[in-house]
Amino acid sequence: MDEDLKKLVEELRRETCPQRVIDEVARRLPGKQPSRLRIEFAAACTAVLLLAGWGLWRLSEDRVLLWLPIQPGLPARPKLL
Amino acid sequence: MIRELEFKVLCQRHRDEIYRYARALLANRADAEDASQEVLLRLWNHLPRLNPFNLRAWLLRTTHHYCLDQIRRRSKFAEPMLADDEILAERPDELAVNPSFAAESASRLLQAQRALAQLPENLRSVFILYEVNGLRYREIAETLEIPVNSVKVYLLRARQRLSKTIHEKPTWMKT
Numbered sequence: 001m002d003e004d005l006k007k008l009v010e011e012l013r014r015e016t017c018p019q020r021v022i023d024e025v026a027r028r029l030p031g032k033q034p035s036r037l038r039i040e041f042a043a044a045c046t047a048v049l050l051l052a053g054w055g056l057w058r059l060s061e062d063r064v065l066l067w068l069p070i071q072p073g074l075p076a077r078p079k080l081l
Numbered sequence: 082m083i084r085e086l087e088f089k090v091l092c093q094r095h096r097d098e099i100y101r102y103a104r105a106l107l108a109n110r111a112d113a114e115d116a117s118q119e120v121l122l123r124l125w126n127h128l129p130r131l132n133p134f135n136l137r138a139w140l141l142r143t144t145h146h147y148c149l150d151q152i153r154r155r156s157k158f159a160e161p162m163l164a165d166d167e168i169l170a171e172r173p174d175e176l177a178v179n180p181s182f183a184a185e186s187a188s189r190l191l192q193a194q195r196a197l198a199q200l201p202e203n204l205r206s207v208f209i210l211y212e213v214n215g216l217r218y219r220e221i222a223e224t225l226e227i228p229v230n231s232v233k234v235y236l237l238r239a240r241q242r243l244s245k246t247i248h249e250k251p252t253w254m255k256t
Contacts, residue, residue, distance in 0.1 A: 002247050004193040011190070012213045017100035021114050022092055025121045 088125055095137065096121070098214055099144050105209040106148040108198055116151065120144050138224045141210065145225065149202055196246035200239055207232055208239035 096117065103116035120143050124131075131139060197205060206225060210216045211232075222229045 002193070002244055004189045004247060005196070005243055008190055008193040008197065009212045012101060012105045012209075013215075015097070015101045015104050017096040017117055018114065021100065021117045021121070022096060025092070025118050025125075028118070028122060029125055 084128060088128060091124065091128075091136070092121055095140050098137070099140055102141055102144050102209060102214055103148050105197070105213050106145070106205065107151060108194060112151060116144060116147050119147055135223065138220065141214070141216075141224045142226070145206055152202070193243075193247055196243050199246060200242060203227075204235050204239035204242065207235040208243070211236055 099120050100113055100117045103120075104110065104113035107113050107116060120140060123143055124140065127139075197208070200208065203225075207221055210221045210224060211218075216224065218229050218232045221232045225232075227235075
């Protein structure tokens with residue numbers, strides 16, 4: 001083989017993959033990145049939980065009013081707003 | 082967890098080989114880094130379905146297809162070689178001791194690189210896989226999905242053409 005070609009081949013054989021390639025691959029791995037779908041799902045779950053909490057709170061307030069003991073002088077059932 | 086561990090081990094084992102092949106085919110470091118990244122990401126995606134016994138061939142074949150795709154896309158620009166400055170920058174010691182020798186050496190290396198880049202894709206791939214990556218005929222045949230006899234013929238033709246191109250005088254010197 002030609003001398004210059006031999007040199008070129010030797011140079012190419014000495015090439016090594018830089019660490020930044022592996023770092024970039026690790027960063028881009030699909031499982032490690034929160035996908036848009038996951039973020040949307042998490043937001044939807046949070047919204048549902050908040051709504052459920054608010055609903056329960058409202059319901060419990062209504063029930064407290066409904067369960068108030070009837071006292072003399074007060075109307076039979078308290079008025080609900 | 083096991084998949085990540087397996088992936089890390091495979092990355093460590095094959096990353097240099099992938100990079101070397103991409104570097105030789107694309108003749109450009111930045112493009113070779115992109116190609117290596119892409120191939121490793123494909124490895125991650127295909128890992129559960131891959132046969133561990135021909136993983137090396139799969140990796141090099143994927144690199145091969147990706148690089149050829151890139152070469153075809155960029156064929157309009159068609160000057161993928163390293164510049165003289167870049168070759169010289171890789172040898173700061175040589176450049177400091179004997180600048181004219183370093184320049185001449187860089188120029189000759191560049192000519193060899195151009196000769197390699199001028200080879201047809203099939204000859205170039207076989208030559209690189211054999212000489213740079215150190216694969217055997219059978220392994221090259223498996224990687225490129227061609228018969229072993231074709232590998233031998235391509236390698237012979239590649240060497241002949243390279244020798245001829247390197248010893249040819251540049252067109253501006255003939256006149």
